[in-house]
Amino acid sequence: MRTFWARAISSSETEDEKALASPFLKFLTRLIRIEDINRSWEGKSDAEVLAHFILSKKQRSAISIIGSPDPFVLWRLEVFYAAVGLMIEERSGLTTSPMMKISHEGSGRVLLTAGRLVLLSKILCEVHRFGYETLTQLAEAGTKLVDEAMAAIEAYPDAARA
């Protein structure tokens, strides 16, 4: 008979597997592996590649928001939104264009456009702590942005193709 913990672990493993199989995390992992010129991710699993995107509440609050955000967290933000853009491109056939501006204090804005259409516009705060509690949350966050952008393209097809 499996214990409670064995079942809990196995259920979160299944959740992780489901998340890793989601189109968004596939795009994100693919992008990270493409940029891997030092081959530091070679031989590592997708879960390992995405491990830096996962932060528990405790880990998040332990990160200081004083001073400039770590360049590696800025890179994670960029690759996250690049994956959102890439997935929109594959689904819509449109070319997307990202623009991100983060201050030295770790707040800023990200815009993603296609033609004359704003696909996504988000104010970012405390980017030092960018991360999600689980792979499922990471997958859901990216998928939600893609879905919202796809809905905007459907609502304003001419502006998106302008």
Add this chain to the structure above:
Amino acid sequence: MRTFWARAISSSETEDEKALASPFLKFLTRLIRIEDINRSWEGKSDAEVLAHFILSKKQRSAISIIGSPDPFVLWRLEVFYAAVGLMIEERSGLTTSPMMKISHEGSGRVLLTAGRLVLLSKILCEVHRFGYETLTQLAEAGTKLVDEAMAAIEAYPDAARA
């Protein structure tokens, strides 16, 4: 009888006066005066306030594009696009939102949006040398951006109001 030069000067004076009376230069001057917390522009004419936006070809090419652009030129760029945004707001009744990102090498991009509509998207290069040869050219450059944005709002009114 007026000499050739007297006529040439007087004609360019009239041109300057016409340019200074244009709505765009009125917005630009107003914005600069609003930001004038040190009162350094007090008692100066509009032409004097805008003098830093005017560069001859010779002056432009004398500015080095090696290294970071002068912060004052970045401020001029920002106030120029802010005036474009402000004039669009007054004409359309919409709220505009600017986003500018300039690298340390002096190239970058400026985006101006209203709702879900991209009003203006421009790649900027060699911003170290930002300037126009005459007040007329400055007025025309700003007016052209405003007119293009207004045409986009007319073409995609729903996206602009989204």
